[in-house]
Amino acid sequence: MGNSLTGDLPPGFLQRSKDWLRRELFASRVDGLLSLVLIGLILAALFGLLRWALLQANWAVIQLNSTLLCIGRYPIEHQWRLWLLTFLLAATAGASWGLLRSCRRADRPGLLWPRNDRIAAAVLLAVCLITPPALGLSLAVAGRWLAIAGLLLAMRWLLGRLGRRLGADAIKWFALVWPVTYLLGMVLIGGGFGLTPVASAEWGGLMLTLLQASFAILLCFPLGVMLALGRRSNYPLLRWGSVIYIEFIRGAPLITLLFLGQNILGFLLPGGLAPERVWRAAWVLTIFAAAYLAEAVRSGLAAIPNGQMEAARSLGLSTAQGLQHVVLPQALRVALPVMVGQFISLLQDTTLLSLIGLMELLGTARTVMANPDFLGHYGEVYLTLALLFWCCCAALGLGSRALERRLDPHHLPNL
C-alpha cells in the first residue's frame, strides 16, 4: 500500500465515499446536474412502485393461485408425483454440485465450501424460508419446501465429502444420472408403468414452461450441432440442405411456426399419428431452436483453425474422431456464451405458447385474470411472472459465466 509507505493515514470511509461521489456523480457541472435529476427520478419511481406494491396492490391473487401458476390444472390426487419429482431433482442437483466441487483443483486447494457456495446455500435457504409464508402456504407445504432445500444441501455436503474418494470417474458416470432422472420425471408427470396417466392437456403453469424449455434445449443440441457440421460440410447436398433449413427457420417468426405446427402438422402426418398439442409445440420449439443453435455452433467452429483438424488427421484420427475429440470440444467452448444466450431466449420464447392456447405460465396467468374474482389485477400477476422469468434467466446467465471461467483452458491446471 502506498499510503503506509509514505506514512499517511489511510483515507477514512467518509473520505473514500466523498472521492467516489465526486468521481462518479459530480465530475463536472453538467454531470452533477444530471445526477441530481436522475436521483430525483429514481427516488420518485421507487417511491411510486413501493406505494403501489404495499398499499394498492392486492397480492391475494398470487397467494390464492400459487398452485395453479406452478402446476396448472394437474389433478390434486396425483400431486405427490410432482413432489417426488422435485425431491429427486433436488437430490440430483445437490449431488452434482457436491461432486463438481469435490474434485481437487490446483487453484482451489481443499476448500469444501467456497464463498460462492456459501452464498448460494444462504440464498436457497432464505428463499425457502421467506417464500412460503409470503405466499400464505400451509405449514405442511412450507415444511416440504424446507425439506427439499435441506435434501439438496445434504446431498451437496455428502457428495462433496465422498467425491474425493470416488475420484474423477464418478463425475463422468454421474452425468448419466441426469437423463435417467429426466425420463423418470416424464413418467412421473405423464403416468404409465403402473401410474395413472395424466393427459398432457392437464399439464400447465411453471411446470409446463420448464418442461417445454428443457425438452427443446436437450433435443435441439444434437440437431443444432449436426446442422452446423452440415453447413460446413464439403458435400453440396448436406451444405445446401442445412442452409435452406437454417435460413428458412430463421426467416420466420416463431409464432407463425407454432401456428404452422398446430394447423398443418395434422395434415402432414397420416391420420391419428399427429402428436397432441403440447408435444406439437415442443417439437416446433425444438426445430426452431436447432436452427439458431446451429448458427451459434457454426461461429464456434469458424473460430477453430483448420490446422487443428489437420493435426488430428495427421495423428491418424478419422474425420469423425478428429471432430469428436479435437474440434468440437474447442468449438463448443467458444460457442458456449452464445449457446446459453439462445437457451435463455428459448426459455423466454415458451411464453408464445400462450398465444396458441397452451396453459404454460403466461397462459395460466391469463386464465387467472379472466376469473371474475381477480379481474383487473394485471400488474400483480405480470410483475410476479416478470420476476420469476428474470430470476431464471439471470441465473442461467450467471451459470454460463461461471462455466465459461471453469472451461477456460488458461484457468485449468495441468492441461
Next chain:
Amino acid sequence: MGSNLTPPQLRRGGLNGGDNPGLSQPPWWRNRLLIPWLVQALVGFVLLLLVAFLLGNLVRNLTAAGLLLSWRWLGQPAGFDIAESVLPFQAEMPYWRGLLAGLGNTLRAVSCGLIGATVVGTLAGMANFSSNGLLRRLVRVYVELVRNIPLLLQLVFWYFVVFLSLPNGLAALQGPGVVLAKSGLYLAGFHNGLHWVGPQLVNDVWQAPLRLSVEFCALLVGLVVYSGAYIAEVVRGGIASVPAGQWEAASSLGLGWLASIRHVVIPQALPVIVPGLNTQYISLAKNSSLAVAVGYADLYAVAETTLNQTGRAVEVIILLLGTYLVLDLLISALMNALNQFVRIKER
C-alpha cells in the same frame, strides 16, 4: 487446369479399383471418390422419401378435407372488421384486401419501431461511456432488466397495466399538442389544409387530426424498449471496439466529448455496429408479429382470423412465411447497402 493437378488418389485408382498393381487397393467403401457420392445419395434418398411422405399425406388429407390448394377464396368478402388500418378496409372487402391492410399495419409498426429502437439504443449504448457513473449503471440495469424478461410479457404489461389504466376525458395526460388517454394518443397536426389544430375535448371525447390507438402505442413502446436494449449492446460493443488511443488522440487534438465521438469514434465503430444492427432489425420485424397479444391487427393477426374463417391453413401459412421472408430480405438488403456505405474507405 492441367492433369498434373489430379489428386493422388485419382491417379491411384478410380471407381473400379485402379490399374497400379503395386499398391493394395482399398475396399470400395473406403474409396475417397466414392464416399461423397455415397453419403449424398443416401442423405438425398432419405430426404426425398421424407418429403414425398409428408407431401403425399398433405395432398391426401387436404383432398379428404376438400381443401386442395386454391387461391380463389382470396376474392371472397372477408366479413371481419379491422379496428385501425393504414389502408382503407371494410368487412365487405375481399380477404386479400384484409391481408394487405394487415401488412400495411405491420409495416407501420416495424418502420416506427425501427426508428424508435435505433434512437433509444444509440442513446443507451452511448450512455455506457458517459462520465456520469449513475447514468452508466442505470443503463446496465435497463439492459439487464429488459433482456431477461420475455418480450410477450413486456408487451402485455405495457398494454394491460400501463396503457389500459390511463384515464379518459379531462383527467387524461396532456402536454402541448399531445394528449394521452385510454382511448388513444392524440397528436396535433394540420386539419383541412393549413390549420394547425391541437387535441380538443368534444363531449368528453378527445378529437385530434392524428389519433394512434393504445394497441399501436403499447406495441410500439414494447418493441422500442425491448429492441432498444439489444441495440444498446450492439452500439456499446461497436464503440468499445474502437481503441482507447483514438479517444486520447481526439482529446489531445482538443476535441470535446461530443466532437470526438462524432468525428473520430462513430466512423470507426459503424462498420462493427451495422452488421449487428441488421440482426436486431430483422428480429424486430419478426417480433412485431406478437402484436396479436395486444389486439393490434397486424399481418399475423389478420391471417389468424382468416384461417379460422376459411380453414385454408396451407395457403395462409405460405402467405405468412413468404411475406416475413421478403420483409427480412428487404431489411437485409438495405443494411448491406448501408454496410457498404459506412465501410472504412482505404486508399
